[in-house]
Amino acid sequence: MDKEHLIEKWLKDELNDSEKELFSSLDDAELNENIIDNAKHFKASHFYKLEDFNTFKAQYQSLKTPVKKLNWMNPLLKIASVILIGLGVYFAFFSNPLTHIETLVGEKSTIVLPDHSKVELNALSSIEYNTKNWDDKRYLELQGEAFFVVSKGKTFDVKTESGTVTVVGTQFNVKQRFNYFEVKCFEGIVKVTSGTITRKLLAGDTYQILNGKFTQGKIAASAPKWIDNWSEFEAMPIKEVFSELERQYNVQVTFRNIDTNRLFTGGFVHNNLENALIAITQPMNITYELSSSNLVIIHGKKI
Template sequence: MDKEQLMGKWLKGELNDSEKEIFSKLDDAQLNGYIIDNAQHFKASHFFKLNDFDTFKRQYKSSKAPVEKLNGFSALLKVASVIVISLGIYFTFFSNSLSHFETLAGEKSAFELPDHSKVELNALSSIEFNTKNWDDNRFLMLDGEAYFMVSKGKTFNVKTKSGTVTVVGTQFNVKQRDNFFEVKCFEGIVKVTSDTITRKLLEGDVYQILNGKFTQSKVLTSAPKWTDNRSEFEAIPIKEVLSELERQYNVQVTFKNIDTNRLFTGGFVHNNLENALIAITQPMNMTYELSSSKLVIIHGKEH
């Protein structure tokens, strides 16, 4: 019996005693047997830990005998075995438990979490969370901006690159962009930690870090304005305002003769680009031009 026939019978579990003895003397037997034996342990389980496959690889490397080279059918079998196991682990444990939501430029999205907490996701933002044991571990990752209406229950944590927001049951908005981190509490109590700065926010409190500088202020509205298709700013550098315009309208903004650190107070709508540009440029004594559907040029006052 040639090697390929022997391999075929081995994969089907049809080897007799004499064939098993022949198979055990093959230089690939140790690897192939180890892969199949360990693959049997990769079953869907509530007690699975993410480092099991790494442990498997370390165990194999520490126990295997040196093999001079991979060739022909045996190399293909080895590669196929590893791919099957890896894909099985991924689709069983990762794709079934991780949920990911994201929005494009000019897009917003609303959805419910497993505990019926509600989330509204602003443009160019994303959220990721694990649905397993959600009621006992209400934790999610946010990149961008989102408004949360949290159902009462165990502690609810929102983790961003800039800081962590911890609540039990409340309504709050988190905005995390480059050099900008802001949390607005609209109901209940919110605990915010960013670097070494920790604050407990009550209804109407605003926690903000802009370019490394911390400030705390108040908000009078009952929900973030962007959920009603309007962005509002108070003493925010114009470059941050125009970055938000880019996200809401999926355009590119360039500047001419502008101090991008000038502070802007005001807002713009999300459903009419020209009205939005007028609302931004007129109070700042600037002008604009639309050179194409995707390019906006903002001009400052000539000196």
């Protein structure tokens, strides 16, 4: 009996005793039995044709071919992996040229830039700049308020959400808060652009946009007062004044029976909350109430 006919009868379970002995003597008898045992785990018909079995057998043998595993214990591979990990850490943490600096409530900070320009950062403010190409492009982004003393050199740009200030070497203050953008020039010349409004400011000039309205003014001071822990305002809505109080003292201010658009001219200190509240409320003929360590209630009428 030929081999293929013998396998066909074995698949159909039609072998007699002598044929079973002949089948067991085949070189691949054990392989054939393993194939059928593994095939029982598949959800398929248990009926096999001879040509299907031969195809399945060839596929089975190809799947049994061992896969060569990568030996990570190889010293060269270990060295390469260490180098790759090291490069990843370097580029992730040390090659980032952006520097981000921010202040907390009631905090001020002095930053010296790569060209020795100086930035005084007011409370709840931040700057971000690129150290890699600073000599070629003196540019930073500001959120909040800062006073700049710029060393002479190439153009120096300060970008805010409300506008851009461009100088060469000068001293100026930029304040960008919600619906409020202000630039004060203390020395040199400052170019300010916000939307379609562009102006060149000389020492003593101010540029202000409040709730979309542009105004210019004059100042006599040589530096902003907040550097010396004093906030000052001229014809500013009282809600903006109390917003600054919140930034300097980490308090929450609420209003009762008061027009928050009333204009305030004056200032307050940064080192004594009660003195600051008195300095704001007395000139406006309003009162305050400290209901807890961080809540201030402003009343429109005396209580």
